Amino acid sequence: MRTRPLRIAFSPWPLRAFAYxxxxxxxxxxxLAWLPLALLAGLAVLTPLAIHPLAALERRRIRLLGGPALPDPHRPPxxxxxxxxxxxxxxxxxxxxxxxxxxxxxxxxLAFDLVATLLALSPGLVLILVLKPDDPPPSPPAGGQAPAGLSDVVAPVLLLAFGMIVVVLAICYAVVLAAIAHAALAHLLLAPGEEATVRTLTRSRARLIDAFEVERRRIERDLHDGAQQRLLRLAITLGMARLExxxxxxxxxxxxxxxxxQAKAALAELRELVRGIHPQVLTERGLPAALTELADSAATPLTIAIDVPHRLPSTVESAAYFVVAEALTNAVKHAKAHQIWVTGCLDGSTLVVEVRDNGVGGADPDSGTGLAGLVDRVDALAGTLILSSPPGGPTLLRLELPCSG
Known part of the structure; x- marks a missing residue:
């Protein structure tokens, strides 16, 4: 949770915590109703069948707090x-x-969540009871005395309102802390352990090495079929000129x-090839300038808003650039987007970049659109890549990369 403590009560966190x-x-x-029946019916042999859907639901339900779902700790059989x-x-x-x-x-x-939920609802219930007109208004006092002054009425109301505000703020913090405690226990028991994390990182790095090898072969092929042929024609042309x-x-x-x-064409092709490997502007001027140049060459309207006050580590800048570049390609090629927005900023020591588009959605990291390679690239830097792309759109890609440590 990166929201400042004093702002939690005025952020979406209390509502997220209540929903969770x-x-x-x-x-x-x-x-409570299902698990005993399932265990008794299966005689504990089918225990995984009984608890697997519940655990999978809990790993996904943690997204209500605004973060990604917990990864599945199980190996494929x-x-x-x-x-x-x-x-x-x-x-x-x-x-x-x-x-x-x-x-x-x-x-x-179950008891913990019920108590926290009732605590969150208690101010509304108390307010209903206080404002409920159970008793008739008091009769004027005998002897014709004047009714109570306005201050005698306003002061208790203001005191009650102030007290309710304090209570509501306290409950907001209590509910958020309760949700964090529940989520922490879920993360402890449902997320992959250290061994599973090591296996995941090993597979990720193996895929990354394979991707680098494929990229090396692509560069070699492009050099052979493109720039090398142009340079060969250039050498032949110069040889003919020397004879004449x-x-x-x-x-x-x-x-x-x-x-x-021919030399200009070969130089332009080499520059385009180098840009695909590592843009020169990214090295010289940093991520905001590189993304601005990327926007200038984009065929689809693209809005860039990157607020990064200083240069970041080169590995972070490179990963962020290629994630955005791949997201733009997918937005145009697969999602048929007509407008794309890219925002980025530093949240503490973490770079946060979001790419939104108004396309048709339905993006899948396993569909071969290049997203799987981006996930491996980000995992290698201990970052996270969160994709939300429901059918019909819109698509949101959120990148978080630590810039230190």
């Missing part, structure tokens, strides 16, 4: 069929952590002019 706790109470009640799946799940520590979480969710966390320079100066001059154009 209230839905947690509902899921906890279902777990080597064989096919239910028996192979059950054998693997029974051998994994993650399965038994999920069982422990499910038992806690159906008991302790003594006997036919006019023809030699024409060949030299032709060679000059």
């Amino acid at each position: 706790l209230a839905s947690g109470a509902v899921v906890g009640a279902f777990t 080597d064989g096919t069929g239910l028996a192979a799946w059950l054998r693997l799940r029974h051998s994994e520590a993650a399965t038994w952590r999920e069982l422990a979480y499910s038992v806690l969710h159906g008991t302790v966390l 320079v003594r006997d036919n100066p006019e023809a030699a001059q024409s060949l030299i002019d032709q060679a000059a154009e």
